[in-house]
Amino acid sequence: MEKDKNPVLEVNHLSICFDLANGQQAKVVEDISFSVYKEETVALVGESGSGKSITSLAVMGLxxxxxxxxxxxxIRLNGQDLLQMKQKNMSSIRGNEISMIFQEPMTSLDPVFKVSNQMIEGIRRHQAVTKREGFAIALRMLKEVGIANAEKVMHEYPHQLSGGMRQRVMIAMAMANNPKLLIADEPTTALDVTVQAQILRLMLKMKREHGSAILFITHDMGVVAETADRVMVMYAGQIVEEAPVKTLFTQPKHPYTAALLQTIPSLDSNVNRLPSIPGTVPSASQLPNGCRFAARCKHAMSICSEKQPEIMQFEHDQQVRCHLYTEKGEMVSVE
Amino acid sequence: MFYIFRRFILLIITVILVSIITFAVFQILPGDPVRTMLGTEADPTQIENLRSELGLDRPLYEQYTDWVKGIVTGELGNSIRFSMPVKELLLARLPVTISLAAITLLIVCLISLPLGMFAARRQNRLSDLTLSSATQIGMAIPSFWLGMMLILYVGLNVEFFKISGYIPWSTSIAGALSTLILPALTIAIPQIAVNFRYVRTAILEQVRMDYVRTIRSKGIVERVVMYKHVLKNAMIPILTVFGLITAEIVAGTIIVEQVFSLPGVGQLLITAINNRDFPLVQGIVMYITVAVVTINFVVDILYTVLDPRIRLR
Known part of the structure; x- marks a missing residue:
């Protein structure tokens, strides 16, 4: 791996909480650390409410x-601490060095401005170009994301485009300033399955051509398998496991990861009902003292509900937060 | 195009309906214009004569069609009270009322838009709560009382303002303003209060939208996010309210012109009603109708300018 090089994005011990109306605090993200390296696709996986989208918004300063x-x-971008930065400086990094694409292409574009206006706006915010040059860049980007009639699309409003087309426009917009990091927050969830594959391929192509890194936020293990180099599994605001994609899929160490992998429907297995993980994610305002997954874990021991497990390092860059390993060193394989 | 055409048909239908109602109301309304003109001592033949002279003895549908013909050609008949063509009376007073309405609308826009935006950006903070409760009071103020208070405390103390009468623009711009600003404020203040709340709500609704997050993610500065994107999107619901408010303003001029003795259409209407001057009342009501309906038509066209999604329908 390229771990010896400096990471593009380095998140260290990040904790985020929300002040609730009733005076309580919801710890939505707790003590997460991860890095994303150049030209790498890192997936951040978790159920809804696990804190993955909040993490991405924090990186964006949004x-x-x-x-x-x-x-x-x-949160460091090329060594520069984004959290210490003034709003004004942060806004010149946003859309320039880090950009983001969102889950809902149908509502993520401004309905009352043409595609050209919205694209040129972002380009001219960060590049000293004229309107005409901005238009040319925007047009080139639209062609690059595989929009055949790019000239026509430039003059159209978002409602005139299909969901897949809008997501292509979003990608073109996000890549127009050659960002070092692209955050994709469930970019294919709202799309048809056939379009999903196209968009995923497109993102990887754009990543290669522009030399960016991708932080891919998803709950879809199938998408992870197709796109990611490295995977981080989030549960209730913590990263419970991190590993290269192959390792994660072949030797999942955390019981939650194993359970997630079992929820992927497979064509070979003959099941009537898709497996699911019993129980629900604990509320961020009422987190248990011990391991957060303990209540749903098949392998839960007495220590699991008493003490939080620490992160353990394994070979192949695998990290796990689970008592099964802290107590015994090596455990029976998690199935 | 079809959208605009459909709106135009609606405009025509509204005008026709109002013309029928305006005409019918005078048949139902107590008080005979002829008796009012001749006084209680008039003898029956005199009354009959005047009645046929005014065409009031003819069948109703004839009277109506004649009147409609008059509206179309611009000849609204003669005023009974002033013995002058209604058209001339209206034309003489329109500039006053139009100036008053225009200044009022301008004040409402200039104050309620930035104020609503300001409050929305400080949602639930002290400044927002103060503004919101202040506008509660603003909405509750009756405009005739507000007008009198403005005369009493501002008009009489500030040299610049005239508290009664009108100076035409052609004579002096400052003069016209000195007679129009206080009455405009009188109409505007309650409307600002209403409109402020709509603006605030519309902005808050837009700020939550996904597209705002996208624009912010492009690094666009907050001022542009708010004044370019959010405002334009929010203007779609706000515009509806502006249409309503403009109608309110036109109606508001009637009372306020009385309070400030402005020789406008509103004042003319009151005189006309008091004298059972039916050609004049009908003429003025038609003028107000056409004005309000036209404003709504303009609003409908503005929608298509603001919202590309409407153009397709």
Whole structure:
């Protein structure tokens, strides 16, 4: 791996909490650390409410503050601490060095401005070009994301485009300033399955051509298998396992990861009902003292509900937060 | 195009309906214009004569069709009270009322839009809560009382303002403003209060939208996010309210012109009603109708300018 090089994005011990209306605090993200390296695709996987989208918004500097609050940690982009940065400086990084595409292509574009206007706006915000040059860049980007009639699309409004087309426009917009990091927050969830595959391939192509890194946020293990180099599994605000994609799929160490992998429907297995993980994610305002997955874990021991497990390092860059390994060193394989 | 055409048909239908109602109301309304003109001592033949002279003895549908013909050609008949063509009376007073309405609308826009935006961006903070409760009061103020208070405390103390009468623009721009600003404020203040709330709500609704997050993710500065994107999107619901408010303003001029003795259409209407001057009342009501319906038509066209999604329908 390229671990010896400096990471594009380095998140260190990041904790985020939300102040609730009733005076309680919801710890939505707790003490997460990860890095994303150049030209790497890192997937952040978890159920809804696991804190993965909040993490991405924090990286973008778009966390709603208040009620959100970053209680500790740092987010570094090429060594520069984004959390110490003034709003004004942060906005010149946003859309330039880090950009983002979102889950809902249908609602993520401004309905009352043409595609050209919205694209040129972003380009001219970060590049000193004329309107005409901005238009040319936008047009080139649209062609690059595989829009055949790019000239026509430039002059259209978002509602005139299909969901897949809009997501292509979003990608073109996000890549127009050659960002070092692209955050994709469930970019294919709202799309048809056939379009999903096209968009995923397109993102990987754009990543290669522009030399960016991708932080891919998803709950879809199938998408992870297709795109990611490395995977981080989030549960209730913590990263419970991190591993290269092959390792994660062949030797999942955390019981939650194993359970997630079992929820992927397979063509070979003959099941009537898709497997699911019993129980629900604990509420971020009422987190248990011990391991957060303990209540749903098949392998839960007495220590699991008493003490939080620490992160353990394994070979092949695998990290796991689970008592099964802290107590015994090596455990029976998790199935 | 079809959208605009459909709106235009609606406009025509509204005008026709109002013309029928305006005409019918005078048949139902107590008080005979002829008796009012001749006084209680008039003898029956005199009354009959005047009645046929005014065409009031003819069948109703004839009277109506004649009147409609008059509206179309612009000849609204003669005023009974002033013995002058209604058209001339209206034309003489329209500039006052139009100036008043225009200044009022301008004040409402200039104050309620930035104020609503300001409050929305400080949602639930002290400044927002103060503004919101202040506008509660603003909405509750009756405009005739507000007008009198403005005369009493501002008009009489500030040299610039005239508290009664009108100075035409052609004579002096400052003069016209000195007679129009206080009455405009009188109509505007309650409307600002109403409109402020709509603007605030519309902005808050837009700020939550996904596309705003996208624009922010492009690094666009907050001022542009708010004044370019959010405002334009929010203008679609706000515009509806502006249409309503403009109608309110036109109606508001009637009372306020009385309070400030402005020789406008509203004042003319009151005189006309008091004298059972039916050609004049009908003429003015038609003018107000056409004005309000036209404003709504303009609003409908503005929608298509603001919202590309409407153009397809």
């Amino acid at each position: 966390l709603p503050i208040p009620p959100g609050r970053i209680t500790s940690g740092s």
